[in-house]
Amino acid sequence: MTNKLQSSDALLIVDVQKDFCQGGALEINNGDAVVPVLNLWIERSLEKGLPIYASRDWHPKGHVSFKEQGGSWPPHCLQDSDGALFHQDLLLPDSVIKVTKGVRFDQDQNSAFDETGLAVHLRNVGIKRLWIGGLAEDVCVLATALDARRHGFEVVLIKEATRPVTDQGRLKARKQMRQAGVEVHEKNG
Numbered sequence: 001m002t003n004k005l006q007s008s009d010a011l012l013i014v015d016v017q018k019d020f021c022q023g024g025a026l027e028i029n030n031g032d033a034v035v036p037v038l039n040l041w042i043e044r045s046l047e048k049g050l051p052i053y054a055s056r057d058w059h060p061k062g063h064v065s066f067k068e069q070g071g072s073w074p075p076h077c078l079q080d081s082d083g084a085l086f087h088q089d090l091l092l093p094d095s096v097i098k099v100t101k102g103v104r105f106d107q108d109q110n111s112a113f114d115e116t117g118l119a120v121h122l123r124n125v126g127i128k129r130l131w132i133g134g135l136a137e138d139v140c141v142l143a144t145a146l147d148a149r150r151h152g153f154e155v156v157l158i159k160e161a162t163r164p165v166t167d168q169g170r171l172k173a174r175k176q177m178r179q180a181g182v183e184v185h186e187k188n189g
Contacts, residue, residue: 007050009045010053012054014133016054017084018084020136024083025077028135034160034161052095053099055144059084061079064106130153131185136169138164145177149181
């Protein structure tokens with residue numbers, strides 16, 4: 001696998017939303033640090049004319065994933081809330097394609113592929129490989145990368161463009177991704 005952007009590639013940014021960054025409802029340690037790295041990848045993708053996708057959690061009030069409903073997480077990324085907005089410094093172009101997930105009342109949707117139609121869309125536009133970064137590496141980035149592989153896409157994790165909930169989670173996620181055939185891009189840019 002080549003580590004250079006190609007015409008059949010796309011950039012997929014996972015859940016770089018205010019609630020997962022500094023001061024957010026479900027803050028990922030050093031989550032803001034992914035923004036400048038992803039901005040470089042956005043710039044490079046635009047220069048190459050590649051599509052850019054950005055997934056977002058978009059939870060209804062009382063979502064099944066919230067602790068108050070028996071889930072694992074505090075309320076976060078509530079629909080139309082400030083915390084659900086993409087990070088203010090993330091330079092998403094007007095051409096970005098947003099993938100909304102986490103809207104179901106009966107289950108969580110960690111993956112950008114979970115009942116969103118993304119796999120069909122990507123195949124229809126000729127995408128073969130995804131470069132993925134975002135938050136959190138051991139939850140939604142992991143689920144998205146594994147689903148992308150299951151759908152037959154090549155996947156490259158941009159190491160410097162993701163952060164985990166926990167360091168232990170990162171180690172486990174990285175192992176799972178490598179076992180599934182996800183490449184890890186070690187350099188910034």
